[in-house]
Amino acid sequence: MANPSLLILAGDGIGPEVMAEVKKIIGWLGAKRGVTFDVTEDLVGGCAYDAHGTPLHDDTMAKAMEVDAVLLGAVGGPKYDNLDFSVKPERGLLRLRKEMDLFSNLRPAQCFDALADFSSLKKEVVAGLDIVIVRELTSGVYFGEPRGIFPDNEGGRFGVNTQRYTTDEIRRVARSAFELAKRRNNKVCSMEKANVMESGILWREEVQWVHDNEYPEVELTHMYADNGAMQLVRWPKQFDVIVTDNLFGDLLSDCAAMLTGSLGMLPSASLGAPMANGRPRAMYEPVHGSAPDIAGQGKANPIACILSLAMALRYSYDMGDEATRVEKAVEKVLADGVRTADLMGPEGGSPVSTSGMGDAIVTAL
Amino acid sequence: MANPSLLILAGDGIGPEVMAEVKKIIGWLGAKRGVTFDVTEDLVGGCAYDAHGTPLHDDTMAKAMEVDAVLLGAVGGPKYDNLDFSVKPERGLLRLRKEMDLFSNLRPAQCFDALADFSSLKKEVVAGLDIVIVRELTSGVYFGEPRGIFPDNEGGRFGVNTQRYTTDEIRRVARSAFELAKRRNNKVCSMEKANVMESGILWREEVQWVHDNEYPEVELTHMYADNGAMQLVRWPKQFDVIVTDNLFGDLLSDCAAMLTGSLGMLPSASLGAPMANGRPRAMYEPVHGSAPDIAGQGKANPIACILSLAMALRYSYDMGDEATRVEKAVEKVLADGVRTADLMGPEGGSPVSTSGMGDAIVTAL
Numbered sequence: 215m216a217n218p219s220l221l222i223l224a225g226d227g228i229g230p231e232v233m234a235e236v237k238k239i240i241g242w243l244g245a246k247r248g249v250t251f252d253v254t255e256d257l258v259g260g261c262a263y264d265a266h267g268t269p270l271h272d273d274t275m276a277k278a279m280e281v282d283a284v285l286l287g288a289v290g291g292p293k294y295d296n297l298d299f300s301v302k303p304e305r306g307l308l309r310l311r312k313e314m315d316l317f318s319n320l321r322p323a324q325c326f327d328a329l330a331d332f333s334s335l336k337k338e339v340v341a342g343l344d345i346v347i348v349r350e351l352t353s354g355v356y357f358g359e360p361r362g363i364f365p366d367n368e369g370g371r372f373g374v375n376t377q378r379y380t381t382d383e384i385r386r387v388a389r390s391a392f393e394l395a396k397r398r399n400n401k402v403c404s405m406e407k408a409n410v411m412e413s414g415i416l417w418r419e420e421v422q423w424v425h426d427n428e429y430p431e432v433e434l435t436h437m438y439a440d441n442g443a444m445q446l447v448r449w450p451k452q453f454d455v456i457v458t459d460n461l462f463g464d465l466l467s468d469c470a471a472m473l474t475g476s477l478g479m480l481p482s483a484s485l486g487a488p489m490a491n492g493r494p495r496a497m498y499e500p501v502h503g504s505a506p507d508i509a510g511q512g513k514a515n516p517i518a519c520i521l522s523l524a525m526a527l528r529y530s531y532d533m534g535d536e537a538t539r540v541e542k543a544v545e546k547v548l549a550d551g552v553r554t555a556d557l558m559g560p561e562g563g564s565p566v567s568t569s570g571m572g573d574a575i576v577t578a579l
Numbered sequence: 580m581a582n583p584s585l586l587i588l589a590g591d592g593i594g595p596e597v598m599a600e601v602k603k604i605i606g607w608l609g610a611k612r613g614v615t616f617d618v619t620e621d622l623v624g625g626c627a628y629d630a631h632g633t634p635l636h637d638d639t640m641a642k643a644m645e646v647d648a649v650l651l652g653a654v655g656g657p658k659y660d661n662l663d664f665s666v667k668p669e670r671g672l673l674r675l676r677k678e679m680d681l682f683s684n685l686r687p688a689q690c691f692d693a694l695a696d697f698s699s700l701k702k703e704v705v706a707g708l709d710i711v712i713v714r715e716l717t718s719g720v721y722f723g724e725p726r727g728i729f730p731d732n733e734g735g736r737f738g739v740n741t742q743r744y745t746t747d748e749i750r751r752v753a754r755s756a757f758e759l760a761k762r763r764n765n766k767v768c769s770m771e772k773a774n775v776m777e778s779g780i781l782w783r784e785e786v787q788w789v790h791d792n793e794y795p796e797v798e799l800t801h802m803y804a805d806n807g808a809m810q811l812v813r814w815p816k817q818f819d820v821i822v823t824d825n826l827f828g829d830l831l832s833d834c835a836a837m838l839t840g841s842l843g844m845l846p847s848a849s850l851g852a853p854m855a856n857g858r859p860r861a862m863y864e865p866v867h868g869s870a871p872d873i874a875g876q877g878k879a880n881p882i883a884c885i886l887s888l889a890m891a892l893r894y895s896y897d898m899g900d901e902a903t904r905v906e907k908a909v910e911k912v913l914a915d916g917v918r919t920a921d922l923m924g925p926e927g928g929s930p931v932s933t934s935g936m937g938d939a940i941v942t943a944l
C-alpha cells in the first residue's frame with residue numbers, strides 16, 4: 215500500500231518557522247513509529263506570488279487535489295497589501311478552500327489549563343472551556359456574485375458583495391455540526407441574522423429541517439449573531455458546538471479563539487466530501503495568522519501548527535492513537551513550564567524559541 | 580419659540596418599563612429646570628403590529644420626521660418570531676433608521692468604575708474603558724438589493740442579500756467618526772474585510788481619502804474585522820473611535836458593549852443630516868434589547884434609556900449642562916450602591932426595582 219500523502223504549504227510570515235517544527239514531529243513518526251508520509255512541499259500566498267505571480271499555482275492546486283491531506287501554515291503580510299485583489303495572498307487560500315470544496319471548518323476554542331491565566335477574561339469564565347465553531351467555508355459573501363467596485367452615475371463608485379446560500383450548502387454544513395455534537399455534548403447553537411437578512415431566515419429554516427428530520431436527538435437552539443458575539447464574551451461555556459456562515463464564522467471564531475488566551479495553540483480542520491479512500495478531503499491550519507511582526511525571529515509558537523498535524527492524524531489518516539500521543543506531549547511540555555514568548559506572563563521568565571518548543575515536544579514524545 | 584419636541588417610542592418587552600423612568604426625568608426637567616418638552620408617544624415594533632398590522636404606522640413615521648428627536652425603547656419578542664419578514668418588529672426600527680437617514684450610529688462602550696467587577700473580563704483590561712463604535716446604519720447588507728429567498732432549479736431554495744456601499748455613504752460616516760475623534764483622543768480605527776470583500780476595499784480607500792483630504796491630523800489605522808473582534812477582547816483600550824459598516828458594527832458593538840459588563844447602562848445615538856434647526860436628525864436608544872425574559876417584572880435597568888435621554892439633551896437640544904446633571908446623578912446613585920438586579924454580584928444583596936432606580940436618580944438630581 216502507498217504511504218499516506220501530505221502536502222505542506224508553509225506560506226508566509228511565521229508559516230515556514232512553525233512548519234519546520236511540524237517536520238520534526240513527522241520525522242519522529244517515521245523514525246520511532248514506522249509511519250512514513252509522502253511529503254510534498256509547495257508555495258501558497260505571498261511567497262507563491264513572488265515566485266509565480268499568482269498566490270496559488272495551478273500545479274499546486276492539482277497536487278492539493280491528489281493528496282490525503284494538506285497542512286497549511288499562514289498567508290499574507292504587509293509587503294503584499296497593495297497587490298491587486300485578484301493576486302492577494304488570501305486568494306490562494308480561498309482558492310484551495312473553494313476548489314477542494316472544504317465546506318466545514320472546525321475551529322475549536324479550547325482553554326488549556328496551564329494557560330487559563332493568559333486570557334483577558336476571568337479565569338472562572340474560561341477555565342476548562344472547550345467549544346467548537348463549525349464555520350461554513352465555501353460559500354456566502356466570500357464567493358457570491360456579483361461582486362466588485364463599479365463607477366456610479368454621479369462620478370463616485372460603489373462596492374458590491376453578495377451573500378448567497380443554497381439549501382444544500384446549509385444542510386451539509388449543518389449535518390457536520392450535528393455529527394460533531396453527537397461525539398461531544400449533543401448541543402448545537404446556530405447563529406445568523408434572520409431578523410435582518412433573508413439568507414439568515416433560510417439558514418435558520420434549513421438547519422432546523424436537518425435537525426427535525428435527521429438529528430432530532432441533538433439539542434438545537436438559534437441565536438442572532440450579534441447576541442452570539444455578546445454571549446461568547448459573557449459566558450462561553452453555555453455553548454458546545456456553534457454552526458454559522460462563512461463571514462459570521464470568521465469573526466465569531468476569532469473572538470472565541472481569543473477568549474481562551476491560547477491563540478498560538480489552536481488548530482483547525484477544513485473538511486470536504488469523502489474521497490476514494492473514504493476519508494474527507496481535508497486541509498489543516500493553525501487559527502493564528504502569519505504574524506509578520508515577529509516573523510523570522512524564532513519567537514513564534516509552533517504548537518497550533520503541531521496540533522493541526524495531530525488533527526490530520528486523527529481525521530485524515532485514521533491514526534487517532536498517534537494524534538493523542540502528540541497532544542499529550544504538548545500538554546506535558548506545557549505542564550513542565552516550557553513557554554514560547556507569547557505564553558509569558560507579565561512576571562516574565564525565559565521563553566524558549568520556536569525550535570526550542572519543537573525540540574521539547576519531540577523529547578516529550 | 581416652540582418647546583423642544585420629543586417623540587417617545589417605548590416599543591416592546593422592557594421598553595415601556597424603562598421609558599416610564601425616563602418620563603420621571605423629563606418631569607423633573609419641567610418642574611425644576613423649566614425645560615418643557617412637547618412629548619408625543621406612539622407605537623413601534625410588535626405592539627404597533629398588534630395595533631395596526633404593521634411595525635411602524637405611516638403616521639408614526641411622519642411624526643418622527645417632524646420632531647427634534649426620537650427616543651426609542653426596544654423592539655421584538657418571541658411572540659413575533661413567526662411573523663412574516665416584512666412585518667417583523669425589527670422592520671419598524673429599520674424603517675425609522677432608513678427614512679430618517681440616520682447614517683451614523685454612535686455606540687459608546689464605557690466601563691463604569693463602580694461596575695468594573697461585573698465584566699467577564701479582568702478588571703485591568705476594562706477598568707476605565709471608554710471607546711465609541713461608529714456604525715454605518717442606513718446601508719450595507721441591511722438594505723441592499725437584490726434580497727430574498729428564491730426557488731432554484733433543483734427543487735431547493737437559495738437566500739440572497741447584497742452588501743452595497745457607495746463612495747458618499749462611506750465618506751459621510753467616516754467624517755462623523757473623524758469629527759468625534761477630534762473631540763476625544765484623535766484616533767480612528769476603521770474595520771472591514773478588504774482582504775476578502777471588494778466592498779471592504781472601497782471602504783478602506785474612501786475612509787483613507789477622507790482622512791488624507793480632510794482630517795490628516797487625526798491618526799487613522801485599518802484593521803480586518805475578524806482581527807478587530809479579537810483585539811476588542813484582547814486589549815480594548817488600544818482603541819478610541821472605531822468606524823465600521825452596518826453588519827460588522829452590529830456584531831462588534833455588541834461585543835464591545837458586553838466587555839464593559841455594563842450592558843444595562845449603555846446608551847446610543849443615531850444621527851443624520853442637519854435639520855432646519857441646525858441640529859442633526861436623531862434617534863436615541865439603549866444598546867440593550869427588549870429582554871422579553873424579564874419584561875413586566877420591574878427588574879429592568881432603566882439607566883441605559885435614561886442616559887440615552889442625556890445624549891439627546893446634549894446632541895439634539897443643546898442642553899449639555901442638563902445632560903451632565905443627569906449623568907452625574909446616575910454616577911452618584913451607582914456610587915451609593917443602588918443596584919438593579921442585573922448589577923448584583925454573586926455575593927447578592929437586595930436589588931431595587933426599575934422604578935426604584937428611576938426614583939433614586941430623580942432624588943439624586
Ligand SMILES: CC(C)[C@H](C(=O)O)[C@@H](O)C(=O)O
Nearest residue numbers: 290304307308464774775805
Ligand atoms: C486570511 C483570510 C482570507 C481568512 C478568512 O477571512 O477566512 C482568515 O481570516 C481565516 O479566518 O482563515
Ligand SMILES: CC(C)[C@H](C(=O)O)[C@@H](O)C(=O)O
Nearest residue numbers: 409410440655669672673829
Ligand atoms: C433589532 C435589530 C434589527 C438591530 C440590528 O441588527 O441593527 C439590533 O441588533 C441593533 O444592533 O440595533
